[in-house]
Amino acid sequence: MPILTDPSPRAPASSPLPPAGTHARRFLIIRPSAIGDVVMALPMAAVIKKALPGACVIWLAEPYVADFLRAQPTVDEVLVWPKSRWKELLKARHVTALARDVSAFRRRLKSQPIDVALDVQGLLRSRLLAALSGARRRVGFASKEPGRFLMTEVISKGPRTRTIGTEYEYMVRYLGLWEDGFPMGVSVPQEAFERAQGLLTETLGLQGYAVFAPFTTRPQKHWIRQRWANLAQRIAEEQNLPVVLLGGGGDAEAAEQLASLSPRMVNLVGRTTLLESAAILQGARLVVGVDTGLTHMAVALKRPTVALFGATCPYLHTRSDRALVLYKPLPCSPCRRRPTCKGAFPCMAALNEDDVMNAARRVLAVSAEG
Structure with missing residues (x-):
């Protein structure tokens, strides 16, 4: 489970813009x-x-x-x-x-x-x-x-x-503009929080929850379906957190199939706007997801997050001590858009439930420390 803490990229030979006071650009x-x-x-x-x-x-x-x-x-x-x-x-x-x-x-x-x-x-x-x-x-x-x-x-x-x-x-x-950091962050308007809270209250009551973001357009980025169901059970039993499934409208059929495997999952896939999904992520006690937009959003929101990478690995260091990447490189990975494993996707199969639970405990512990 390599978790790298690489430095920021070396500054390139810049082509700076005129000084800030020149005029608005x-x-x-x-x-x-x-x-x-x-x-x-x-x-x-x-x-x-x-x-x-x-x-x-x-x-x-x-x-x-x-x-x-x-x-x-x-x-x-x-x-x-x-x-x-x-x-x-x-x-x-x-x-x-x-x-x-x-x-x-x-x-x-x-x-x-x-x-x-x-x-x-x-x-x-x-x-x-x-x-x-x-x-x-x-x-x-x-x-x-x-x-x-x-x-x-x-x-x-x-x-x-x-x-x-x-x-x-x-x-x-x-461009010569960088000064002292590259701050990841997402703003969520109050009305999105209110709509999301109404949806959560309707489906969960007022309890805390975890979020799964398991869906992408490319199958080589998916984790094994039954493992999601097993993980939901373990999170519910150990952390007392039900799991909310998030995704877009195109993921609805896959979400129904996944939710049918576990009574611990609440399926909100296709029922939220992007901003409402962001609001739900903001309130999550834990987020687990594959290489998909909602996972990256959870990292930017500094939620306790475990990202599962395999065929793709966009990053290993998250700029947040509350987010960890699980990635077990194989000789063929990352293959990105050209897998050669004929649908086996061993890079994702190599990530087991214990790996994810251990990482979840780590990010939850950091979050608890404040």
Whole structure:
């Protein structure tokens, strides 16, 4: 169970912005999707605003993360990118309508000039969006994707220190903005807490609870289903905590199957918004999850968290003494999107219930110490 405490990434050869007092700058952060990556990139906004008082941070996002980002005090504006509509128009070969949409989106982007566009996704489409912004300076991560010429600067993601969010920290270091930390954090509005509390009271009463975040879009990141059920039983018996299942609407069928294995689980999958899920995570006594957005959110919220990694391992050090990563590297791991084990996923099978319970006890003990 390697738990690394790596230092922050070494500062790159920077290309600093003018001093903070020069004038307020408008930054566009392009990280449209993937909840976990949005959460890990979010500290960039705080660093920018601390280094450049008066700066305006605009976030380009897909609709499903827009409300979450609007609730973050370090994000001044959310620009919603209608990706699904563009894909539908392209698929239907409605080229004229697509061109009109793209042109209107570009006009909106350029209605208030962007000084710096930061593409922290590194895909062709995100580079195109950076170019559409008309920003004089367009900085992005190097990748195998085409479109490098659309950026004015392309940088590496920095040394692999295996610390959460290091590539995003590396970006603000490159810009000369980093000062004294990269603070992970998520803000949850009071109304989301109230709605979440109503749902929890309806299903659990007023008792404490744990949260499981077991669902992802890739099967190689899943833990063995029966082990979740067994773990729920052990947590209920040892810690006197029922388990709340969280996930998106697309996880509903898998959640029903999992919840049927244990009476200790309360299935709220598909019944909460992203902000309501964040509120439920904020109140959890313990969170256990795989490499999925809600797990990363729990880490950012500094909840007692155990993250189960195998085919992917985005980080090992969480910047929090209340969150531990379980990862047992095999010769084939991390395989990411190209598993070779024909569905066996031994990297996840290597994580047993005792491993998870021991880690849970550790993070709960740290939490109890305050």
